[in-house]
Amino acid sequence: PYPTSDWDWNECLRVAKRLLRRDPSGRIARYGLGTYEMHETVGLVWQFGGSFFDPTLTYCTLDSPEAIEAISFLHRMLVVDQVMPSVAERNAIGTQGGWGSSVIDLFCTERIAMLRIGRWGMVKFRTQPNLRGKLGAVLLPHMRSGADEVRALSVGINPKSPNREEALRVLQFLASDEFSWHVVESADALPPSPKVGGDERFLNDADHPEEDFNHLFIEAIKRGRSNHFPPFIQTTRVERIFNRHLAVMSDRRTTPEQMCRALTDEINEEMRVSLMRYASMREEYRRRTGRDFDPADYPPKGGTADGGAAVTSITAGFRVGDALSPAEHYRFRGVCGRAGRVQSGDGVHQLGPGPARAVWLRGVRKLRAIVQRT
Template sequence: MNQTSRGGTYRMPAKALPALLVFILCFAGCREPQSEGTIRLRWVTDINPAREKQIQLFRKSHPHIDVFVDQASGGSTAKVLIQLAAHAGPDLIDIYSPENLAYFAQYDSLLDITDMCSEARIDLDMFWPQCQAWMKHNNRIYGIPTNAGTLVLFYNKDHFDEAGIEYPDETWDWEDYLSAASRLTKRNPDNQRIERYGCYPNEIRPLVWQAGGHFWDENLTTCTLNTPQGIRGLKLFYDTRILLKVAPSLGDEQSFSAGGWGGGVFGSPIPLFATGRVSMLDMGRWGIVTFRQYQKEQKEAGLPPLRFGVAPLPRDATRATWFLSRSTTINAETRYPRECFEFLKFLTTPEYNHLICQAGDGIPSVKSIAESDLFLRDPDYPQEDQNHVYLEDIPYGKVFRVPSDIKAAEYQKLYDITVLRLREGTLTPEEAAEDFTSQVNRAIARNRGQNEI
């Protein structure tokens, strides 16, 4: 089935038709009525408690606009696509990757806000330069960034103090990292069971970049991971778990979850770090939302709360980290474009960005606010005195892109399988690089020109 909307063609498989029909019927029957004089805007975003505070703050200055989170979609791109194809889409759509922005924009699903930004004097230079990947397509503006961040190295200060190791800083390289991880790893003297792991490399992307490798060629048409540099990046991820055993393997994590060891949830390293089972973890600032909750619970239980520090990721051939953002866009078919844009303007205000600072939900995307005391010195969390590290790391942050000639879901599946097999040790770094590169390039050749998610 092909549905054309505003010049774009949605390619929808036949098996999606029942879901589309159900959605149309449900949405038509369940849409909430508007109060007289009040405009209701439906916002597809993640289900995060912070969203309600953001909405309440917006309502204070815009009492005639009622923004509400679309709980039904849960932020799912697939569900949003079905809604857009049915001409029943939300008013506001959050974008989590440059690829999603390009996909929605190329089918004219998003409102071009270039002129509106100019009228409102919203200058792209007010944001971190990497944020433009979540804002622009074909030199036109479609979204306003809601937050930003890079991966940094969180470390447990108590563990470092106990081991007599100096805290990490911008001079650290992989050798320093591995040496510290070895000294921080703690075994039970009776049964030699590992009670604490020294590190948890969480993401492959920055490791590959640090080693001098690349996932793609310059034209973003061919996967180039299978090089000595790319393999070196995979090797650090693999060696810490399988050879050196200073990070938990997949099997170790499963045993933690099954036995309740560390209070963790399988697949999430945050609880392992927060409960002291891992000494170092690469994560964005959004991790402190959970760290703070653990600190609160630890204090209530009479336990010493987590004391963490922040440092840049260790370097290898070069210094690099992963830059991430999120933007909010407007449905091109919304009945309320001006009101939607009022919400996007709100995302640039000190009031909104102060919420980002306080909540730990990444860092403000507006540079001037991130560089102010609103972010750098939070009186509610005086112990978090290293916020400057997040800002100093931004120039080294890279945006990860995926070629348009591979379906995003297909790429993600291949990536996840590769990471999983490295974590469980069923593929060596050399095998993983060769297998991933060949499979991705075959998919690119097969899908070239289709540009589908």
């Protein structure tokens, strides 16, 4: 039987273990859960009582005890119990036998048993004969909270558009019941109209009677939250930093606590540099916090789990000789010159107080950093 919607992450882990399958050689043939990266982990951190950023969205708080607990549980699923593949493992599976490397492709080929996804996944699932009659749905597990990230598409009109009247008619159509029924028929997410979303014809689709779980997507919206990021760093940059540190932890090179503290320091350091550089950002910081930005007191003392420790793990996840992009080269060069001595241990480089010396070599195709201890 499928779990009930009041299940928690401990029960989810038990179910994932039961769904795990290995081939005769001992290799994992089917994982219990799909891959988690940054956007999937946002909800996990919320459910354990943590958050990515403080309420004013001015500094990262992934080094809080609650966030560390969430990442520790993710580490258990990824590394200890191995019920979900890392990104590297997912991509490796995708190269075998011509399968795609996305978690959706692996779910469709039954290499993953459970998948975190919205109703839009049915667009793909309806085309898979092997999945007919075998699909079920349940709300995501909870812990201290049942909240998870909710995303939506928004449409607006440019005030300088030369075709505002035509654009307005398009918006009116997108808000109509007619368009909502098109969405229902295509299975591409939930209908924009709440009236259509509560219609019995949607909740019990006669054309797809096996999809008897549409009401769960409505319930998930009620439990959901929108996610917001600070204006001092690009969301894609946060995602890249997070996923890089996650890959290092998945490779058993850092502990969950080291990962959380390292990526928190790196994200905060990038925001601190941006705040020092741009007056408009400092004005926004003051508007959000009610105080002037002080680079010597950022993040604010007591604002992070360690009160703003002096050690900044800005290069965690990079080892001597690792390839760096030009942007990373520029960023690390500036930080090394200011932040201090480079310390190396267990494959993780940290910046601490003291003079720094780094030698940068530019290759034909890529940039490599050679960090020298001083």
